[in-house]
Amino acid sequence: MRVVVAEDAVLLREGIQRLLADDGVETVAAVDNGDDLVTAVGEHRPDLAIVDVRMPPTFTDEGLRASLEARRLVPGLPVLVLSQYVEETYAVELLSGGAGGVGYLLKERVADVAEFLDAVRRVAAGGTAIDPEVISQLMARRRRDPLQELTPRESEVLGLMAQGLTNSAIATRLVVSHGAVEKHIGNIFAKLGLDVSDTEHRRVRAVLTYLGR
Incomplete structure (x- = not known):
């Protein structure tokens, strides 16, 4: 062998x-x-x-x-x-x-x-x-649906990500700071178990998880 x-x-x-x-x-x-x-x-x-x-x-x-x-x-x-x-x-x-x-x-x-x-x-x-x-x-x-662990605001942010909005566009839509959006997205990645270093790759996978509900 x-x-x-x-x-x-x-x-x-x-x-x-x-x-x-x-x-x-x-x-x-x-x-x-x-x-x-x-x-x-x-x-x-x-x-x-x-x-x-x-x-x-x-x-x-x-x-x-x-x-x-x-x-x-x-x-x-x-x-x-x-x-x-x-x-x-x-x-x-x-x-x-x-x-x-x-x-x-x-x-x-x-x-x-x-x-x-x-x-x-x-x-x-x-x-x-x-x-x-x-x-x-x-x-x-x-057995555990990770999307159920998201807060209402995090779910809203993920939904806007799925629509293709950038972080800046999401901040404008929700009337929050850019930093707040980044924090929400970081929490989303963590709760979905997306610990890869490539942020863009994680973003795509997070959206796919959302769309695959």
Whole structure:
């Protein structure tokens, strides 16, 4: 089996490689960021990519986004995600991506080496390895409608965003300051779980959430 490992923490990256080598698995590339992951996958066409969710430069969800891009480059690429947290935004897209094995394990729960290696082989073979806590958290978040957590004013601001109004136009329409609008939008992003650094991208996703009610 040939594997690409993407993990920014040097000790963990080397530790994973050592575990894989001891089990007869070849690491064809070990990288520390999402861009290099995509490049390595395109170059080596591995049997599996093992990816950390949070990597440079923003340490938010680069790993998940890079995994999705790598899968577009190599359709059906098996991906095993390792994370300290459940990142819902792109996790659902990855887990529901169709062909190809997929796994999502929380780092704190990968204490059993045999269990980890079993997950590696299962995902590489086209199966799944999803941490029970990941499933539990995603189901709980799906049951909760985040739009219900918005205040009436925040809902009004989001509605105006959906109409295509700029922050300045929203401030004029509501007769409030530009700063007040920015604060409302920041609260909207937080309540909808949109923690990506790109403000414009978050704005589009917030509007899509609103329109998808």
